[in-house]
Amino acid sequence: MKTVLITGAAGFLGSHLCDKFIAEGFKVIGMDNLITGDKRNLEHLFKLEQFDFYHHDVTKFVHVAGKVDYILHFASPASPIDYLKIPIQTLKVGSLGTHNLLGLAKEKDARFMIASTSEVYGDPQVHPQKETYYGNVNTIGPRGVYDEAKRFQESITMAYHRFHGLDTRIARIFNTYGPRMRLNDGRVIPAFIGQALRGEDLTVFGDGLQTRSFCYVQDQVEGLYRLLMSDYTKPVNIGNPEEITILDFAKEIIKLTGTEQKIIYKELPKDDPLQREPDISLARKILGWEPKVSRADGMKVTYDYFKSLSKEELHKSEHKDFSKHIRA
Numbered sequence: 001m002k003t004v005l006i007t008g009a010a011g012f013l014g015s016h017l018c019d020k021f022i023a024e025g026f027k028v029i030g031m032d033n034l035i036t037g038d039k040r041n042l043e044h045l046f047k048l049e050q051f052d053f054y055h056h057d058v059t060k061f062v063h064v065a066g067k068v069d070y071i072l073h074f075a076s077p078a079s080p081i082d083y084l085k086i087p088i089q090t091l092k093v094g095s096l097g098t099h100n101l102l103g104l105a106k107e108k109d110a111r112f113m114i115a116s117t118s119e120v121y122g123d124p125q126v127h128p129q130k131e132t133y134y135g136n137v138n139t140i141g142p143r144g145v146y147d148e149a150k151r152f153q154e155s156i157t158m159a160y161h162r163f164h165g166l167d168t169r170i171a172r173i174f175n176t177y178g179p180r181m182r183l184n185d186g187r188v189i190p191a192f193i194g195q196a197l198r199g200e201d202l203t204v205f206g207d208g209l210q211t212r213s214f215c216y217v218q219d220q221v222e223g224l225y226r227l228l229m230s231d232y233t234k235p236v237n238i239g240n241p242e243e244i245t246i247l248d249f250a251k252e253i254i255k256l257t258g259t260e261q262k263i264i265y266k267e268l269p270k271d272d273p274l275q276r277e278p279d280i281s282l283a284r285k286i287l288g289w290e291p292k293v294s295r296a297d298g299m300k301v302t303y304d305y306f307k308s309l310s311k312e313e314l315h316k317s318e319h320k321d322f323s324k325h326i327r328a
Helices: 012-021 079-084 087-108 144-164 188-199 217-230 246-257 281-287 297-307
Strands: 005-007 027-034 051-057 072-075 112-119 169-174 202-205 209-215 235-238 243-245 263-266
Touching: 005 012, 005 087, 012 169, 012 217, 051 087, 051 235, 072 087, 072 217, 079 087, 079 144, 079 243, 087 144, 112 144, 144 169, 188 246, 202 243, 202 246, 202 281, 202 297, 209 217, 209 246, 217 235, 235 281, 246 263, 263 297
Parallel strands: 005 027, 005 072, 027 051, 072 112, 112 169, 169 235, 202 263
Antiparallel strands: 209 243
């Protein structure tokens, strides 16, 4: 039985990756400091012998006993509310955390994969975004703490690959959604669904003509798994190329939820990307992968998940109190 270490395991995407690797017959070690993750996402795995959980901050020294075959570094605040409230912790997990885990991968002779992001492209001047595009990022803007943390991750990962011969993979993840997302974390889908369920008007920033491309979590996890098991070491876009404007998506949410909310407009946040669509030609060619779940089907499952949450959870303004971490 091979062993995989997954950081950020209690988060939305990390917890689904834990499920995938358990299903594929791996021993899974989940690691998370629970700043933005939630152990409830993993409760169903705690009873399994092939699953262990370490409550640990990867910006500190990381030690895992025994053999480790694969390391997936998915620890990072990933929503605007998170990384704007804990900017230094966001930078640290992308830099110190990545360095620590690359060192562990080198020690264990493990294959290493980082969760990079479409945000490395910034507000793109090329559309759709290919892996060969270098991006248009404001390094000192409010989003720079997340964007540059991810760009640094890619750089140091490739440095370990070239200098130490470490076996590495880089996944550029585009907007992903599904059960276990957090309500009110600043991302489009939980924000819209949360507002609809609370009977609030839906907030669209700018004119709503900016675009996003949403990939269902089941498809995303399959793409990540195939990338890890491939021989390809350069960045690969993993996302759904079906593009939609935020305004049209808000209308879809109103139709899905059967509510009658109005759409209200607010000022567009600084450096918010106006277009986001992955070119997945490389993933199709190298991995034989493309999304299978339609947005209609994926959104129905996601809506049902949010609808099942308690009233207390639904009306929380934020999922976590970050006050003790702001000066991290």
